[in-house]
Amino acid sequence: MSNSQVQIFDTTLRDGEQVPGCKLNTEQKLVIAHQLDELGVDIIEAGFPVSSPGDFKSVEEIAKVVKHATVCGLSRSVKNDIKVAAEALQKAKNPRIHTGIGTSDSHIKYKFKSSQEKILEWAAEAVKYAKSFVEDVEFYAEDAGRTDNEYLARVCEAAIKAGATVLNIPDTTGYCLPHEYGEKIKYLKENVKGIDKAILSCHCHNDLGLATANSIEGVINGARQIECTINGIGERAGNTALEEVVMILKQHPYLKLDTNIKTEMLYGISQLVSDSMGIYTQPNKAIVGANAFAHSSGIHQDGVIKKRETYEIINPKDVGVTESAIVLTARSGRAALAYRAKKIGYDLTKLQLDEVYANFLAYADRKKEIEDNDIHEIIETSKVYKEIESHS
Ligand code: KIV
Ligand code: ZN
Numbered sequence: 001m002s003n004s005q006v007q008i009f010d011t012t013l014r015d016g017e018q019v020p021g022c023k024l025n026t027e028q029k030l031v032i033a034h035q036l037d038e039l040g041v042d043i044i045e046a047g048f049p050v051s052s053p054g055d056f057k058s059v060e061e062i063a064k065v066v067k068h069a070t071v072c073g074l075s076r077s078v079k080n081d082i083k084v085a086a087e088a089l090q091k092a093k094n095p096r097i098h099t100g101i102g103t104s105d106s107h108i109k110y111k112f113k114s115s116q117e118k119i120l121e122w123a124a125e126a127v128k129y130a131k132s133f134v135e136d137v138e139f140y141a142e143d144a145g146r147t148d149n150e151y152l153a154r155v156c157e158a159a160i161k162a163g164a165t166v167l168n169i170p171d172t173t174g175y176c177l178p179h180e181y182g183e184k185i186k187y188l189k190e191n192v193k194g195i196d197k198a199i200l201s202c203h204c205h206n207d208l209g210l211a212t213a214n215s216i217e218g219v220i221n222g223a224r225q226i227e228c229t230i231n232g233i234g235e236r237a238g239n240t241a242l243e244e245v246v247m248i249l250k251q252h253p254y255l256k257l258d259t260n261i262k263t264e265m266l267y268g269i270s271q272l273v274s275d276s277m278g279i280y281t282q283p284n285k286a287i288v289g290a291n292a293f294a295h296s297s298g299i300h301q302d303g304v305i306k307k308r309e310t311y312e313i314i315n316p317k318d319v320g321v322t323e324s325a326i327v328l329t330a331r332s333g334r335a336a337l338a339y340r341a342k343k344i345g346y347d348l349t350k351l352q353l354d355e356v357y358a359n360f361l362a363y364a365d366r367k368k369e370i371e372d373n374d375i376h377e378i379i380e381t382s383k384v385y386k387e388i389e390s391h392s
Contacts, residue, residue, distance in 0.1 A: 004256045006249060007225040008242065009201065010036050011045040012273060013058070014074055015239050016229035022277040026058045032276060033062040035269050036230075037069050040260040041242075043096060045227075048074040049088035050081040056088050063092035070094040070136065077101040077126035086133035097130040100140030100168065103147040103155050116151055120158050127162035138166035140203065145171030149184055153191045160194040166225060167198050171214055174207030174237065182217030189222040201225035204240045206232060211240040216248055219257055230273040231281050231288065243270060243287040243319065251313060267320035287319055294325040298333025301326050305339050328370035330361060341379065344372050352384045 001007070013029050016022065024032070029046070036044050046062040047055040063071045071092040075081035077099055089095035101123050102111050108119055123139065130137040139159040144152055156167050169188065171181055185200055202218035202225070204211040215226045232241030246261045270288035274281045283290040293316040295301045303310035304324060316324055326336050334357050338348055341356070348356060359378050364370055370378075379385060 001224070003224075004258050005224065006219050006257050006259050007042040007199065007201075008040075008246065008259050008261060009043040009045065009072070009225050009227040010041040010229065010242060011203075011227050011239065012036070012229040012233065012242075013062070014045040014047050015227075015235060016233040016273075017047070017277075018235050019233055019238075019277070019279065022233065022279055024058075024276060026054065026061055028276045029058045030061055030065065032269075032273060033066055035265070035272060037066050038262070039265045039269055040262050041069055042260060043070045043072050043225075045072045045074060045098065047088075050075060050078075050084040056084065059085075059088040060091065063089050063095065066092065070096050072096040072098050072138065075099045075126075075130070077122050079129055082126065082130045082133070086130070089134065094136065095134045096136040096138055096166075097134050098138040098140060098168070099126045099130050100138075100142055101126065102142040103152060104143035104145075105148075106146065107143050120155055123155055124158040124162040127159050127164045131163040136165050137163055138168055138201070139164040140168035140170055142170055143172045144169040144184070145173060145176045145181065145204075149187045149191075152184070153188055156188055156192045156198075157194065160192065160198050164198055166201050167192075168201040168203050168225075168227065169218070169223070170203035170227075171205060171211075172203075174205035174211060176204075176210070176214055178210060178213040178217040181214040182221040185218045185221040185223050199224045201227055202240070203227035205235065206237040206239065209237070211238070212244045212248070215240045215245050219249075220255065231270050231279070231285065233273070233277065233279060241286070242266075247287050247314060247319065250318075263318050264320045287314070292316075293321050293323075294327050295336075296327040296329050297331045298336065301336035301339070302333055305335050328360075328364065328375070329368065330364035332364070332370075337375075340372070341375055344375060346375075346379055346388055348388065352382075352388055355384050356382050 046059040049056040049059045059073050073085035073089050075085040085097050108114055127139050141155050200223040202215040202223045204214040226245050228240040228242040230242050232238040243266045246259050249257045295304050300311045337360055338353055359382050363378055
């Protein structure tokens with residue numbers, strides 16, 4: 001793997017599926033896993049095999065059919081979890097066990113009623129045990145975002161010594177600011193013995209709306225894997241959105257960080273996940289929302305019609321959206337109306353447009369959005385219609 005390559009670890013089927021009401025059956029998971037593999041993700045976290053027989057079966061079936069990506073199963077640092085994950089992954093071409101434990105003071109004190117030293121031993125034992133089943137073992141330090149950096153570095157060192165190939169640094173509660181998360185990754189890069197033997201991974205939650213920014217700071221500071229979900233779905237306010245981090249890296253080539261993602265598939269897979277899970281994507285969602293390439297104010301529409309790049313930094317085709325939309329509302333200008341009218345067969349002169357536009361505004365003040373059938377009606381009831389008709 002070149003040093004500019006960022007691995008995309010998709011956890012839609014594990015962290016994403018933890019969302020209340022988003023449960024998928026094995027068939028649905030297989031369809032999504034297949035699309036993720038086609039999309040070019042490097043790792044698919046297929047589930048948490050010990051959590052239920054259904055999840056075990058899903059991981060097992062996904063492991064059998066995925067052609068390119070590594071298939072990963074989650075476990076706690078519990079022997080039985082690890083063993084069951086290994087069983088579910090038996091048929092995978094490239095299996096990975098993802099095991100770990102909480103490392104923040106709050107997790108150690110309240111969840112485990114334990115001590116830093118005990119947790120350190122526990123982490124190393126879990127990695128060693130996972131390593132007895134598979135070569136590729138990822139270790140997560142849960143709540144790393146609120147874990148003291150010095151202690152976190154010791155945990156990472158112990159995990160590497162025990163054989164971890166990837167170190168996941170989750171901001172489990174979405175608490176970190178981007179510069180703090182970036183500094184954490186940099187600190188680990190500079191202070192963990194043997195760090196070159198492992199890949200650092202960002203796993204950021206979105207409680208403060210910072211998941212994407214934190215993941216990007218993470219890779220700028222040396223992480224080479226991002227854990228993310230389609231549409232950013234996941235626990236509480238969600239995970240890092242795959243489509244966002246991928247497009248940020250693509251649109252900022254000077255960062256010299258690439259992914260293997262076929263970006264033209266992003267819109268389609270977003271719709272697939274949204275439909276399968278019955279979870280609606282907000283219209284203003286970056287990259288894949290219904291309004292991500294829609295322009296409704298007159299000033300913007302005029303610019304986009306003249307040159308798309310005036311108000312768009314992404315070519316919609318690059319993410320699988322056919323074209324930008326010029327939405328007609330009472331805030332739209334003449335340029336937008338003429339553009340949409342032309343699309344449905346009316347080539348208006350300047351004078352004709354003046355009259356049609358006045359009628360359009362009166363209509364648009366009564367109706368939120370003007371559709372093609374409304375444009376027909378507005379034009380056909382205008383005084384200039386006879387003239388327009390004879391020329392079209
Ligand atoms: O958010 C988190 O800490 C997790 C771990 C289980 C990796 O999802
Ligand atoms: Zn998570």
